[in-house]
Amino acid sequence: MEANQSQAHLQEHLRIIRRGVVDMIENRELEERVAESIKTGKPLRVKFGMDPTSADLHVGHAVPLRKLRAMQQLGHHIVLIVGDATAMVGDPSGRNKLRPPLSRAAVEENLKTYVDQAAKLLDLSKTEIRRNTEWFDQMSFEDVLKLCGRMTVARMIERDTFQKRIADNEPIGIHEFLYPLMQGWDSVMVRADLELGGTDQLFNLLRGRDLQREEGQRGQICFTTPLINGLDGRKMSKSYGNAITFNDVPEDMYGKVMSIEDGVMREWYTLLTDVSEREIDELLAGHPREAKARLAQEITTQFHTREAALKAREAFDRRFRDKEIPEDVPEVAWPAGASGGVQLMALLKDLGLCASTSEAKRLIEGGGVRLDNEVHKDPRAMIQAPQQSLLIQAGKRKFVRVQAPS
RNA sequence: GGGGAGAUACCGAAGCGGUCAAACGGGACGGACUGUAAAUCCGUUGGCUCUGCCUUCGGCGGUUCGAAUCCGCCUCUCCCCA
DSSP: OHHHHHHHHHHHHHHHHHTTOOOEETHHHHHHHHHHHHHHTOOOEEEEEEOOSSSOOBHHHHHHHHHHHHHHHTTOEEEEEEOTTHHHHOOOTTOSSOOOOOOHHHHHHHHHHHHHHHTTTSOGGGEEEEETHHHHTTOOHHHHHHHHTTSOHHHHHTSHHHHHHHHTTOOOOHHHHHHHHHHHHHHHHHTOSEEEEEGGGHHHHHHHHHHHHHTTSOOOEEEEEOOOBOTTSSBOOGGGTOOOBTTSOHHHHHHHHHTSOGGGHHHHHHHHOOOOHHHHHHHHHSOHHHHHHHHHHHHHHHHSOHHHHHHHHHHHIIIIISOOOOTTOOEEEOOSOSSSOEEHHHHHHHTTSSSSHHHHHHHHHTTOEEETTEEOOOTTOEEOOOSSEEEEEETTTEEEEEEOOO
16 A cells, blocks of 8 residues: 555656656666655755856746756755856857856856846755855866866767857867866766756766766766747747746736747646646647637746736737737826927937837838827927827837826 | 968858948848738838938058958967978
8 A cells, every 4th residue: 555655656756857858867767766765755866057147047947947846846855056167167058159258257246146036936945055166166277187087079079069160160168178077076066866957958967977977976867858949939048039037027928928939839838837738738729829828827927926927918918919008008208398399210219219210210111100099100200299198109019108298 | 380261230141442331041120911829921120410421341550532342460260281
């Protein structure tokens, strides 16, 4: 009886851990160690590293973080490595350009916001947070050389990332070769049982496994989650401007999810929500718009509140489905002098709706500007200060209500 | 250390003395269609005191009436040889 129970328990653990996972090196070992952990009551040490190389986390980062939370809820121990040392090197994985080393100051800056953002998904009170400068700052040059001796150039440059750069005649910095070794060394230092990363991390994860073995430890189990594509289908990245970030306001977050391709819904449901497989099937069998709305709501709720997500949904429906004016149009003061008018294009720039007059001009000529719901196409039209107020719409998303000057 | 190739707008990539604010593709933005999906079509894509003017083609100088295009030096990258 008890044996059956723990067997069921094991299967449940494995199901949760494996959901959405791409690589699992090795599955057999996973089963063994999870079973062992359940039997002994000793939690597994699950390592995950985040490098503070930019200021904002996006939902792509949420995939592994959610996995960690799930494992945390199963009672396992999460070791979050804040890679302040590795961030200075910069992970070359998936990079087609040389990564210049980051300064310590820049890293510190990003670090501040990082942990706060991770806290939206992880229970930090149960998370062990370690900076890897803790050990890397202690290393002597000799230690570094010894570590370098653990890896050959041939093995390093057989990686796709480097092959591609070589083919494209892109530079590769020597320091970039150190990254996988550093990440691997982290595993040795925290005695990880498992390490999680994106699919682009497999090489780095496996270095940890190797190094641990060389150091007489059990090699960690390495598993990966998919990288999520951004809104335009390219890899999600803040620098592409195609990301949904943890800090997006509910309305943006909801709206951005609504604009993803139908084809990725299953993946997003699997990786970014807890909706069951069966329910996902049902949702996807129905109208795509409904399925997406639910998805948007699920995701928004995770980073904000249920109420905020509902409000976002209402606002979204009003604006885009019913094509009505949004509720919360910001009110601004008439920017020009009280007397006389302003050219429309200048007005848009003054109100901050466009970055430059030229941009405003283009937008106007392209038919993207409405005043009190009327399309205006003449950028030079003189606009007089309104008697009451004037509703300006620039593009699909930007609304502003200008108040009469007093 | 020697030899060769290259650096162009957000990205890729043409241009190789004037007609270049710079072809083309991608991306982005706007419009039509729609479910802020996909596909498709159209337009825009340096700035401004906007039918003209100003600043752009790695940096600094030079030649020329005139340079992204020619010359010199510098910086960076790649390749080959040692």
